[in-house]
Amino acid sequence: MFLGTHTPKLDEKGRIILPAKFRDELASGLVLARGQERCIYVFSATGFAEQVEKIRQAPLTSKLARDYVRIFLSGASDERPDKQHRVTIPPALRDYAGLDRDLTVIGAGDRAEIWSTEAWNAYYAEKEEAFSNTEEEVIPGLF
Template identity: 75%
Template sequence: MFLGSYEPKLDEKGRVILPAKFREELSSGLVLTRGQEHCIYVFSAREFESMSDKIRQAPVTSKQARDYMRVFLSGASAETPDKQHRVTIPATLRAYAGLDRDLTVIGTGSRVEIWDATAWQTYLAEQEAAFADTAEEVIPGLF
C-alpha cells in the first residue's frame, strides 16, 4: 500500500528517484499514465493489469467509457526503475502534468501520484476546507 507525501526533484533527463517506501512494490515494473486533475498516476505493473481488466469490462457502447479508456490508456508508459531507483517520466506526461523540477509524490493506497509541487499545494489548499467540512457519509461505511 502506498502512503505518505515526498518531495523529490526531477532531474535534467526527466527522471525522478522513487521514494524508498515505494521501491519494493515498483521495482519489477510500473506504468505511468495521465491522472485526473493533471497529475501522473503510477501503478505497479500488477495493479495496472488489474485496472486494465476492469476497464475492458466496460461496455464498448458507452461513450463515457470509450473516452475514459482512450485518455487513460493512450498516455500509459511501462517503465522499469534503474539501479538508482530512478524512473524516466516521458515528455508527454511531464507536459500534461506541468512538471518542473520540484515535485510532490503522494501515496494514495493502490497507486502513487506525481504532481508539480506548486500544483499539489494549490490542490491541497483547495481540498482541505472541504475535507474538514465533510458532514455526511462520503465513503460508504467509513464514518
C-alpha cells in the same frame, strides 16, 4: 500500499528517484498514466493490470467509457527503475502534468501520484478544509 507525501526533484533528463517507501512495490516494473486533476498516476505492474481488467468491464457501447479508455491508456507508459531507483517520466506525461524540477509524490492507496509541487499545493489548499469539514458519508461504509 502507497502512503505519505514525498518531495523528490526531477533531474535534467526527466527522471525521478522513487521514494524509498515505494521501491519494493515498484521494483519489478511500474506503469505511469495520465491521472485526473493533471497529475500522473503510478501503478505497480500488477496494480495496472487490475485497473485494465476493471476497464474491460465497461460497455463498448458507452461513449464516455470509450473516451476515458482512449485518454487513459494512450498515455500509459511501462517503465522499470534503474539501479539508482530512478524512473524516466516520458515528455508527454511531464507536459500533461506541468512538471518542472519541484515535484510532490503522494501515496493514494492503490497508486502513487506525481504532481508539480505548485499544483499539489494549490489543490491541497483548496480541498483540505472541505476534507476537515466532511459531515456526510463520502465513501460508502467508511464512517
